[in-house]
Amino acid sequence: MYSLLTLWQGNGDFTFTNVTETHLPEALQYVWGINAVTDVDLNNYGKLDLYFAFGKTHYQLSRKSIDFNPTSGSLNIHDDGEKGTTLIDFSAEGDVILSDLGLTYR
Numbered sequence: 575m576y577s578l579l580t581l582w583q584g585n586g587d588f589t590f591t592n593v594t595e596t597h598l599p600e601a602l603q604y605v606w607g608i609n610a611v612t613d614v615d616l617n618n619y620g621k622l623d624l625y626f627a628f629g630k631t632h633y634q635l636s637r638k639s640i641d642f643n644p645t646s647g648s649l650n651i652h653d654d655g656e657k658g659t660t661l662i663d664f665s666a667e668g669d670v671i672l673s674d675l676g677l678t679y680r
Contacts, residue, residue, distance in 0.1 A: 578604040579626075602626065 581597050582590040594603050610627040617623065640662065641650045651662065 578606055579608050580604065 579602060580592055580594045583593045584590055607628050608626050609629045612625050613622040614625055615622055639652045
């Protein structure tokens with residue numbers, strides 16, 4: 575949902591082939607920002623069509639957001655880049671590793 579669009583076709587043996595360039599129009603190949611896809615017969619021709627919905631992601635809708643993934647133990651903080659301070663208060667039993675810091679001010 576939050577990466578470039580690719581289309582994969584099942585080979586029938588639990589493997590998949592990337593068919594993005596052969597099955598999607600060039601305008602949709604590897605685009606970013608698609609939030610949902612569904613199959614529906616839009617034109618009543620008896621074949622299923624793919625409907626792609628674009629929209630803003632969770633992070634684009636909020637000026638500041640915090641998301642915690644309990645499975646991976648990762649804390650994701652999104653800041654819109656304005657000058658100022660982003661504060662969080664937390665405690666951890668072990669080491670805290672900071673990674674993927676992309677701090678850019680506009």
